[in-house]
Amino acid sequence: MTQQGVRWTSEQVLARAPDDASRKAGSRLGSAGPWSSSGCDGAGAVWGLCKGSGSKPYQTMIDTTGPAYKCSCPSRKFPCKHALGLLLLWSAGEQEVAAGSAPDWAEQWLKGRSSRATGTEAGAGPAATEPPAGPVDAEAARRRTEKRAARITAGADELEQRLEDLLRGGLAAAERPGYGLWEETAARMVDAQAPGLAARVRELGAIPGSGQGWPARLLEESALLHLLDRAWLGRSALPEPLAATVRSRVGVPASAQGPAVRDRWQVLAQYDTADARLVTRRIWLYGREWGRSALVLDFGAAGRAPALALPVGRTIDADLTPYPGAGQLRAALGERYEAPDAPAPDGPPPGATLTEAVERYGRALLDDPWLEAYPVTLDGAIPLPPKDGDDTWQLACEDGKLALPVPPGTASRPALWKLTAVSGGAPVTVFGECGHRGFTPLTAWPHGSTEPVRLT
Template sequence: MTLIDWNEDRVLALAPDAASVSAGKKLTQPMRWPLLGQNEDQLWGECQGSGSKPYRVMVDMGGPAYKCSCPSRKFPCKHSLALILLALQTPSVITEQDVPDWMQDWLNQRSSRNEAQARKKDEPPSEKSLQKREKTALQRRQRAEEGLNFLETWLLDQLRRGLASLRHEPYRYFDQIAARLVDAQMPGLARRVAKLAEFPASSPDWGENLLTEMGLLFLLIRGMRQENLPPALQAELETQIGWMQNQEELQSLPGRHDHWQVGGVSYFQEGAMKARRLWLFGENTGQSGYLLDFAHGTQPFKTAYFPTQTLIGETVPFPGLPPHRLLVKAGAEVKMQSALPKVNFQSLKELQIARQLQFQAQPWKPLGAGWLASARLRPDGEDWLLEDSQGHFLPLAKAFRGGWEALALGGGAFFPCCVEWEGQELRPLMYSTPDESASFPFERTRTS
C-alpha cells in the first residue's frame, strides 16, 4: 500500500485519541522537520522537539507500521501522524531519497521478525504439542460442562423465585454469576448474563424481554450438550459461549478471492475494550461478512481499512453461521472503490423479512448489514426514523446521533445507504449522494 491510497480521514482514524490528532496537526509545518525523505512505501524524518536532538520518525505505509524515538507511549504518536499528514498536505517538501541507516535498521528488524514468524507457521506441530492441545481441549470441555450445569441451576432458581425479584438485585449480583462463567472459560455466556442486569430498567415490557433472553441462554446450554450437530451450528454455539478460533490456523485455510468493498463501520464497547466492525461486500461472489477489530485504551485499531476502500484478495470466514466474521489473508491489495456495493434490499420491507428469517435460523446473533436502494432520515422528536421511497419507515437506534448533519448534506433527498441491524436496533452506517458520486459515514469516525 502506498501513500496514494491514503487520505486525511484515514490517517486521523489511526490516532489513539483526539489529543493526538490536535497535537499531530500542529506539527505539520515543514520548518519543524530538518530532515524529510520518502520512497515508494516508506516515509522518514526528524522532527525538532523540546530536546537538543530531533526525534527520528519512521513510517512503513505497507503495514502500516510506525516507530519514533520520542518517549510517548501512544501509538502511533503525534510525530508519526504529523509525518503522514505532512506528506499528504505538502508532498513537494518530501523528496525521494536513499534510506538513512537508522531507517534501514528498523526495516531490517521488521523483516527479520516477519520471516521468523513465517518459518514458525510452516513448521509442523510436534507430538508433544499435539498432546498438549488434546489435554487443553479436554480440560476446557470439563470446565464448560461444570459452568453450564451451574448456569442452568441458577436460571431455574430465578424462574422459581419469579422474575419480579430480579428488579431489586444490584449489578454486582449478576457480575458474580458472570465471574463464575469466566472461570469456566465461557466469556461469551458471562457477557450475556452480566447484561441481564440492564433489563429491569430498560422498558415497561422488561419482563418479557428478560424471559426471552433467559430462554436463549437455555437454548445455548442444551445446544452445547447435543452430539452430532451440523459443524456450522456446533461452531456457532462455541463462538457464542466465547471459545476463540485460532487465527493462525485460519490463515492457512483456502480463502474466497474477490473485490471486497468496505461498506460501513460501526463502533461499540466490548467490556474494557473498544471495538469496531467493518462490513465487507464481495463485488463478484455476492458474499458478505465483517472484520472485527479491538483496541485497548488509547491504542489504535490494528487494521487501517475504512469505508470507500476495496480489498482485492482472499478472505477466510470464521466457522459458524452467517453472517461470518472474516479474516483477510496476507497479501491483499487495497484500492479506492470505483462504485458502490450492490444493493441488497429494494425496500425496508425486504430488509425486515431478511431480519426475521435470520432470527429464525440463528436467534443468538441477530446481526447483519446490507445496502438499501433508497432511503432518507426523518426526525421523530429526539429520535430518528429511516424512511424508504415506498413510504415504509423503521425507528433507528436511540444512540444514533448523526441525523442532522446527514440530513443537511442530503438535502432531504432519498439516497442509497448501508444499514446494520443488531437485535432490535437498526443503525445507518454509510450513505451516498443521489448520483452516487460520493459516500459519507452517518457518524464521524471516533478516535477514543
C-alpha cells in the same frame, strides 16, 4: 509457522492466548508503560524487559517463526501474559517496538534455538535425539481443549440453575437484588472460561428497571441465553456448522478456515466499540464478484486503537478466509495485492427494501439464533427525526407504509442529523445493520452519487 518480518495483528496475538485470563492480562501489558529494552529483528525475533512486582524485570523472548516463547516469569502458561503483552506492543508497529540487535540475554536463547534446528535438519548431534515438538504440542492442545470444555459445561449447568431460580422467583422481582448478583454470575462464567456467556449475563443485568416493558425484554434475553446453554450442553448432537456457531457464541476461540476468497472488496463501514479490556474494530466489506458481505474484526488493548484501518468507500484486491460456523459473516483479511484504490465506480452494493431487509435478517436467524444484526444496504430510505415528544429516529420507505426504528444508543445524534442533511427529505441509499431492535445506519450515498458519506 509464520512469515519472517511480518508483524502479526492484535487479533492473531490474542488468538494464541491459552485461556481468557491470559488474554485479559496480556491486553493490560500491551502498552509501552511496563516495557523497556524492547526490540525485534528481521528474522522473527522479538524481545523486551517487563517490569514486575520484584526488583528485576522479566526477560521475555519470542521467536515468531515457530512460534516459541521464553520468559523468566514463573508462569507455566505458554505464551504467558508477558509474551502476549510484548506481541501486542510489537503488533502496534515500528514506533512501539523498533528493529535492532538482540541483547545478550535474548541472543543466547535465539542461538540455542537456531543450533537445535540446524542439528535436527542435519540429522546429527544432540538435537537429533530430542523428540519432535509437534505431536507433544498437539496432545497438550487437545488436553487444554478438553479441560476448557469441561469447565464451560460446569458453568453452563450452573447458569441453567440460576435461570431457573430467576423464573421461579418471578421476573418482576429481578429488580430487587440489584446488579451485584448478575456481576457475580458473570464472574462465575469468566472462571468457567466462557466469556460469551459472561457477556450475555452482564447484558441481562442491565435490563431490570431499564424502562417500560423491561420484564418482557428480560424474558426474551433469558430465553436466548437458555437456548445457548442447552445448545452447548447438547452440542454433540448438532450439525458441525451449528456446533461451530455455538462454540463461537460461548466464547471458544477459533481460527479462520477453508479456502480463501479473492475479490475486490468494497469497504462499506468501519467503527470501534470499547470496554475495559479491549477496543474492537468492526469493518464491513462487500465482495463485488462474490455478491456477499463479510465482517473483519481487529482488536487493540484498552485505550489503544486497533492497527487495521481501511478507508470507507474504497475497494481492495485481497483474500478473505471465512470463520467456521453456520451463517457466520466473520472472515480474516489475508494477502492484499495492491493498495486501496479510488471509490468503486458502480457506487453502493445492490439495495433492498425495508421489507426485504427484515426478511434477510429473519432468514439469517435460522442459521444463528443469537445473531444481533445482519448487514443490509437499503435502497430508497428516508430518515425521520423524532416528533411529538418521542425520542426515536426512524428510517421509512418512500411510500411511507413501513418504517424501521433506529435503536437507541446505536447511532449518535450528529450521525443521524448528518444522514438527514444528506437526504434533504429525499430517498437515499443507506448501509447498516438490521436487527431485532431496528436498523442502525453506518454509511449513506446521496441520490445519484458514488461517493459514500461515513456516519460513524
